[in-house]
Amino acid sequence: MTTPNYTFTWAEQLSPRLLKSPWWIGHIPFAYELIGRLHPRTIVELGTYSGSSFAAFCQAMQAAGVDGKCYGVDLWEGDIHMGRFDESLFEEVRGYMQREYPMHAVLIRKDFNSAADDFNAGSIDLLHIDGTHTYEAVSNDFNTWLPKMSSRGVVLFHDTNVTVEKAGEAALRFGVRRLFDEVKASYTHFEFDHCWGLGVLLVGSEVSEPVRELIQPDDPATIKAYFAAKGEVVSRQFEALGVELPKHGEYSQSHSNQGETAPWRQRLGRLAESARRLFA
Numbered sequence: 001m002t003t004p005n006y007t008f009t010w011a012e013q014l015s016p017r018l019l020k021s022p023w024w025i026g027h028i029p030f031a032y033e034l035i036g037r038l039h040p041r042t043i044v045e046l047g048t049y050s051g052s053s054f055a056a057f058c059q060a061m062q063a064a065g066v067d068g069k070c071y072g073v074d075l076w077e078g079d080i081h082m083g084r085f086d087e088s089l090f091e092e093v094r095g096y097m098q099r100e101y102p103m104h105a106v107l108i109r110k111d112f113n114s115a116a117d118d119f120n121a122g123s124i125d126l127l128h129i130d131g132t133h134t135y136e137a138v139s140n141d142f143n144t145w146l147p148k149m150s151s152r153g154v155v156l157f158h159d160t161n162v163t164v165e166k167a168g169e170a171a172l173r174f175g176v177r178r179l180f181d182e183v184k185a186s187y188t189h190f191e192f193d194h195c196w197g198l199g200v201l202l203v204g205s206e207v208s209e210p211v212r213e214l215i216q217p218d219d220p221a222t223i224k225a226y227f228a229a230k231g232e233v234v235s236r237q238f239e240a241l242g243v244e245l246p247k248h249g250e251y252s253q254s255h256s257n258q259g260e261t262a263p264w265r266q267r268l269g270r271l272a273e274s275a276r277r278l279f280a
């Protein structure tokens with residue numbers, strides 16, 4: 001699909017090979033397009049969980065022929081929004097990434113603050129912040145990692161659009177909206193509303209024309225509508241695997257501390273089986 005003014009080469013060319021959890025997958029087409037245009041040599045993700053966003057980053061790097069690494073940082077222990085994880089989650093993610101993206105994927109099993117010491121100042125081209133979503137945690141993640149960003153650096157913030165209206169009381173513990181509103185005053189920025197929201201912040205001073213066209217667009221409404229529609233297609237693919245997408249109002253239940261037997265975990269377990277069959 002092209003629009004009268006834009007051609008989205010990467011978003012049109014690629015489709016997800018791993019859909020493990022529903023909350024981020026609507027942004028996969030934008031991730032493809034951004035990585036295809038930015039050619040980031042170093043990507044860092046803070047919060048990899050079951051690997052949906054991370055696998056999309058690796059897939060785009062591979063498809064675009066980028067000679068670089070994608071680092072997924074996570075303790076794979078869980079947090080206040082997600083509950084605690086079983087050890088098998090990490091083993092499954094590690095096995096998949098080693099098998100599918102040995103040239104690009106590197107998993108770092110550390111706390112985000114400790115992992116920051118592994119990266120030089122000015123070395124990261126694309127940072128995805130998707131760990132614990134309280135204001136304090138997201139501010140700490142942004143401020144700790146900002147000095148690591150390169151002159152081409154772009155930072156993505158997931159969950160800028162988790163509101164009380166859409167997600168109930170659980171949204172009160174989400175501070176990404178507040179942090180993004182603060183930092184966007186200082187940088188070129190863009191934002192998607194769909195799939196719980198994705199904030200895009202250009203923290204580097206250099207921007208190529210293809211990247212500028214995407215995140216500082218002349219026609220923001222067209223960009224938003226295109227990626228929301230593409231994201232919806234991915235969400236429908238996920239749904240077709242037999243797992244109901246959580247509605248906005250269910251976010252609180254899905255992300256609260258319910259332990260391993262919560263219904264959403266059972267649904268994701270069944271999805272994992274279907275996904276293994278479909279995407280193997």
Ligand SMILES: C[S@@+](CC[C@H](N)C(=O)[O-])C[C@H]1O[C@@H](n2cnc3c(N)ncnc32)[C@H](O)[C@@H]1O
Pocket residue numbers: 021023024046047048049050051052053054073074075076077078079082110111112113130131132
């Ligand atoms: C919302 S999930 C990430 C979702 C993932 N990006 C996806 O595509 O589904 C957040 C993850 O961040 C991890 N996490 C949160 N705070 C952390 C910290 N300070 N250090 C390491 N991992 C952390 C949690 O274990 C969890 O796996």
